[in-house]
């Protein structure tokens with residue numbers, strides 16, 4: 306499949322309707338994804354990014370229908386991760402001398418992946434590549450989200466090829482932002498940000514300010530996943546600026562695991578108390594052992610506070626609670642509050658273990674947490690309701 310974005314620009318990519326997990330098994334993609342490659346024609350022709358290696362055969366065949374491969378003068382590798390560079394070996398087998406433009410970190414990553422001495426041209430921010438009447442201007446974007454990440458701006462057509470930034474894991478035959486369901490689009494965009502870019506929010510903020518200061522017109526933002534932003538393209542830039550600034554909605558997310566429903570009953574009583582104390586606050590509960598961890602991370606991202614619960618087992622916590630806490634730690638959330646809870650039978654360490662993990666992860670503890678023995682009694686349930694109320698009032 307290929308389609309024209311403008312007379313001189315074509316999308317040549319792969320819409321992956323089947324994809325349900327990305328980054329190995331790490332990231333859920335309920336709506337599939339796409340790998341977007343762009344062909345820019347002028348007096349010279351540039352190909353921007355490729356697709357995941359498993360689709361390299363069909364990619365190169367589709368590309369041949371658009372242009373004789375030897376007429377591609379430049380390959381731009383904005384990012385070396387395999388979902389965008391994976392078709393390079395197949396492509397370069399046909400055009401081995403064609404220069405590949407990338408950052409210096411991109412060169413290291415591409416060599417590390419493919420062990421080939423292709424004709425690399427290392428670019429820095431502000432470097433330009435003339436295509437004839439128009440030129441590509443390169444913008445390094447280190448750690449958004451790999452050290453090698455780069456964006457390319459096509460002056461004259463006012464198009465930012467942003468690679469992963471501003472992307473979404475969506476498969477759609479409707480490849481423009483104004484044609485797809487807006488709730489789905491922004492759900493996937495925020496999920497992408499929360500799960501991938503959260504640790505780099507300071508760099509996102511800095512890069513957006515740097516690009517805005519260039520004061521160049523942007524008519525289209527063409528990311529490497531999902532739909533192209535053509536209607537009000539800067540809306541996603543503004544969203545990123547908002548998300549990069551210690552983002553939080555009026556939400557409390559309660560994450561727990563449970564063995565015999567004691568910790569679940571505590572979670573539900575805490576939620577009841579929080580809602581009674583502040584009817585305006587959104588409270589969401591997730592049994593983490595039964596929930597998609599990336600969806601839960603997105604809810605954490607949207608929350609001003611999280612409450613994490615587990616019963617005590619072997620003087621520690623259940624493995625699903627431990628796993629989500631590990632994920633949360635790596636994402637380096639800022640300016641969020643938290644507390645722990647859990648039921649226990651004899652030793653009862655879970656609340657302390659969770660509190661310590663939350664503190665290590667940069668969360669400000671609201672209190673010492675709450676633990677209740679065995680199956681919560683009516684009095685224990687009342688304690689949990691009171692706990693929920695206190696949390697909600699503290700957050701008001």
Ligand code: FEO
Nearest residue numbers: 384386388469529
């Ligand atoms: Fe879509 Fe970082 O690769």
